Amino acid sequence: xxQLVESGGGLVQAGGSLRLSCVGSGxxxxxxxxxxxxxxxxxxxxxxxxxxxxxxxxxxxxxxxGRFTISRDNxxxxxxxxxxxxxxxxxxxxxxxxxxxxxxxxxxxxxDFWGQGTQVTVSS
Numbered sequence: 001x002x003q004l005v006e007s008g009g010g011l012v013q014a015g016g017s018l019r020l021s022c023v024g025s026g027x028x029x030x031x032x033x034x035x036x037x038x039x040x041x042x043x044x045x046x047x048x049x050x051x052x053x054x055x056x057x058x059x060x061x062x063x064x065x066g067r068f069t070i071s072r073d074n075x076x077x078x079x080x081x082x083x084x085x086x087x088x089x090x091x092x093x094x095x096x097x098x099x100x101x102x103x104x105x106x107x108x109x110x111x112d113f114w115g116q117g118t119q120v121t122v123s124s
Contacts, residue, residue, distance in 0.1 A: 002026040002113045004096045009118030012086055016122070020081040022096030022115055033104040034072060034079040035111060038092035038120075045095065049081060050104035059104055064090075086122045093117040 008020040024032070035050040049070040050059045058070050069082040079096060097111035105111070 002098070004098060004113055004115035006094065006096045006115045006118040009094060009120045011121045011123065014086060014088055014122055014124050016086050017082070017084045018086065018120060020083065020094055020096075020118060020120075022079045022081075024077045024079075024096075024098060024113075027098055027113060028100055029077040029098075030074045032098045032100045033102055034070075035097045035099075035104060035108075036070060036079075036081045037095045037097060037108055038090075039095070039117075040092040043092075045108055047106040047108065048094070050106065051079065052104055057104065059106065061106075083120070086120075088122045088124045091120060091122050093119050 036048040039045040051070045067085045072079045095117045096115040098113045
């Protein structure tokens with residue numbers, strides 16, 4: 001059974017930082033592209049960042065480029081999202097997603113497995 005478990009969310013003031021983690025189990029993590037998506041109340045789930053299975057290629061939404069960094073540690077089956085210079089509009093539930101054997105995608109429909117999400121709240 002595949003599990004993706006996110007952690008690291010919380011409440012932070014605008015301008016602050018958080019680091020999200022997502023640990024995968026039950027899948028071939030080393031051959032999985034990973035993505036982070038987020039969903040604010042009443043809105044659709046949106047792409048945030050993605051990383052190839054080797055970590056050699058990364059992709060970002062324009063809204064987070066230069067502030068967020070996605071990385072992975074395949075030895076720990078973990079993908080990270082370092083979030084700096086946080087803004088109130090970054091407030092959302094953040095989800096980790098995996099797609100085995102495929103290239104990273106901005107399209108959430110391309111991902112096979114999802115975590116339960118972690119809440120990030122940025123106060124002004």
